[in-house]
Amino acid sequence: MLPFNNLIVTDRNSQVSIAAQISDQIIRLIRDGVIVPGALLPATRILAGLIGVNRKTINKAYEDLLDQEWIESVPRQGFRVKTNLPLIKPRSFHPVNKFEQTDRQQPVFIEKDEIPKLGKRRIPDYELLVTDGLPDYRLTPHNDMQREYRKHLDNKALNRATYFLDQGGHPSLKNATASFLNSSRGLNVAEENVLITRGGQMAIYLAITLLVGKGDEVVVTEPNYVFSDETFLNAGAVINRIGVDEDGMIIEEFERILEDRPVKMLYLAPHHHHPTTVTMSSERRLKLLQLMSKYDFWVIEDDYDYDYHHSNRPILPLSTSCHNGKIIYVGSYSKLLGPSVRLGFMISAPKIIQRALHLKRLFDLKGDVFNEYVLAQMIMSGSLDRHIQNVNRIYASRCALMAQLLEEKLGDKVSFAIPQGGLALWVKFHENYDLKQLIRKAAEQGLHLIGNACVNPASVHNNSIRLGFASLVEGEIIRVTDILRQLLS
């Protein structure tokens, strides 16, 4: 309830009656939008107590308001402000000087196209949705995680841990993460090397914000994961772009830049490159490691999709090689358990981890201790590993089906390589088709392609889009490819 005792002040020495003073002030509050249309007024007894007047006075004030048609009587509920009053615009938070408010009739939903990049529309819940490669939420082990969660709600140590500042993640999850990374991909790290984040992107932000300053030269691939670009731009870096072919980043282009000027950082997804899904060849990996020992630069190794390999031959991360601590290794549990699980990690030397923790606390004082603990239990019990094995089989078959249907239905109109793993196909449309227009038309058919697209005509990857197959069941894959065939015919 509003603090009416503060909002309504009566003056016994005034010539205006107390009841009139009260009704006048309520009208002003309605006019100012403090009391909104449809709001219930306090019961007369309560308001009388709050303001310190006789209940009859409030009755009289409410009668005034009824007469003037500001409020109406609702059976068994009391009085409410009339709902047909024009809704008052929020005012105090609409600056009149620098950040001018665009003309809008009333406070409705934010105009999504005022938000730069992506996610411009309300989320539809009935359409076919193709992401840029997210796991299927229907496979998220919600129930197992919830059961585990409830088991620990009364855990005193966990509850008390929520009183403290973030320590870079609950110790159990830092340990479990080190153990998970050591056993799944041959890293060689301990708790002190681990910072738990709310997803891989937070790790990328921390690394770039800590290590890259204004005017620093950085290198990314073209095309690139859009949010690493954005984060570099936010840090004021100068971005250099190098090409990608079927063996990954073209290392010779990188070497030419290094010969020419000092490079502060390289951002790279060597395993399943985003967006193109290609895996960097061993030769180029070796060459990159050589360049790292010759030149002094940082590398963010974004290994967001490591655990999804369809073949039996995952390539170990660059970070398993000797790199003098210059690689920041980044990954995400969201990709393993589902997009609702917001946990990731940053792996680096302890000094970097401590500086990153210091920065992280400035925007995220505390992590989610319970979620972190539950995930640690899942890792240590082996249930995360089992989950990965299960979904890997499912995703591999969805990949095969999507590839087969694209081939059958659109073979002459699209081209793609079957990736060694991951959750998406990088599909190039024949130059006769306008990808932007295709995405628009597909939306009209109820097919939302929200995968990362490359529509940069200068790029060899032009007219390509990531089709995330992992979140689609068989019937959905069939419908998606059918709609695409129909649109391209």
Added chain:
Amino acid sequence: MLPFNNLIVTDRNSQVSIAAQISDQIIRLIRDGVIVPGALLPATRILAGLIGVNRKTINKAYEDLLDQEWIESVPRQGFRVKTNLPLIKPRSFHPVNKFEQTDRQQPVFIEKDEIPKLGKRRIPDYELLVTDGLPDYRLTPHNDMQREYRKHLDNKALNRATYFLDQGGHPSLKNATASFLNSSRGLNVAEENVLITRGGQMAIYLAITLLVGKGDEVVVTEPNYVFSDETFLNAGAVINRIGVDEDGMIIEEFERILEDRPVKMLYLAPHHHHPTTVTMSSERRLKLLQLMSKYDFWVIEDDYDYDYHHSNRPILPLSTSCHNGKIIYVGSYSKLLGPSVRLGFMISAPKIIQRALHLKRLFDLKGDVFNEYVLAQMIMSGSLDRHIQNVNRIYASRCALMAQLLEEKLGDKVSFAIPQGGLALWVKFHENYDLKQLIRKAAEQGLHLIGNACVNPASVHNNSIRLGFASLVEGEIIRVTDILRQLLS
């Protein structure tokens, strides 16, 4: 399992037997710490399949390793790397150049005193803990929230919402927050004015990082909420400090600074100032609003404790007055529901909210849709309001008890004012007592005082600490005051 097919490579043309090649390479992997002590080796049949050799060859290699005492046989499990081997230090993430690793024998827990400020110790779970004013976790409606959570696990729209980038919070929570703030404290905002964050600190970081640049003059109180200082320093701001007395920030000192030089931003908690708990007087509030219309500066109004008012007279936020959109209003649901609930909000003009959202996505691509939705339901159903009413009564009585016992037991050694609300007392110890030493000695008695303390001799608030009473039940309050009496006698 490690990708042994990649890690072990055999050469049939070599003069060394295949079995010896394999055992040599496994030894190297153990030496390098890739296979850690205690790790189980794959079953011979599986490793044979992975490497593509005969199973007998693997048997032979394992026998070699047994002979050389690198591995041992475990009944019914197979072979494992001996556990008594010296644990190998992580290497690749320990840089040899810039960020040198301190000499440590093996990967143990991170040295907490390498982390700047606060939280330097492992979290003890058996001691008395006095925070700087957090709610009691035992009163968090965990079960209600969990029940609500489970109800929505299969909600298709919510699950699909997790596929999209953060829209500044789930629309339901943005709407509910606007409605909660409008009805509880007379703000006048709509969904477009709301950004949902992971706690109040994230909102402070966003506002400062967006609006304050290197070298900008900013103003805070002395003493101040330490993480606003840290965030200003992170942005490169020049911090000016003004005093606090029993009427809050000393506005005349602020005016003198404004007359002298341009101020970019003021950070302020006018309601229950942190750490001193004082509430700013109406005169000074008015004066501040006048200064805002005369000079052009931003204000962060941190209202972290608004809903906890022991009297019936909460003072409305500055943000309810006309301020041309120059106030960023910040608050937290963690203070209402418990420290495990990591949700807060930033309230501002739509253009600022959109820029903040753009920045937030760089480190937090997606919020926790389910938690956000559950909280929205609690707000709209009125259960948050009821919770606040309930705990307010409890906290008010804990405040009264703590004040009474401090008075009775330590009346001549401490001084404090009973705050108008909030979750902590700001207690000044007589100058004869060394507060730092007291905190140390209390810890030895099992009493951990982790509340914010002022030990700056230049400050009139020197030798003071926030004693959070809210998270302590009656018996704990008695024990805390008993230990303090004993230490001060």
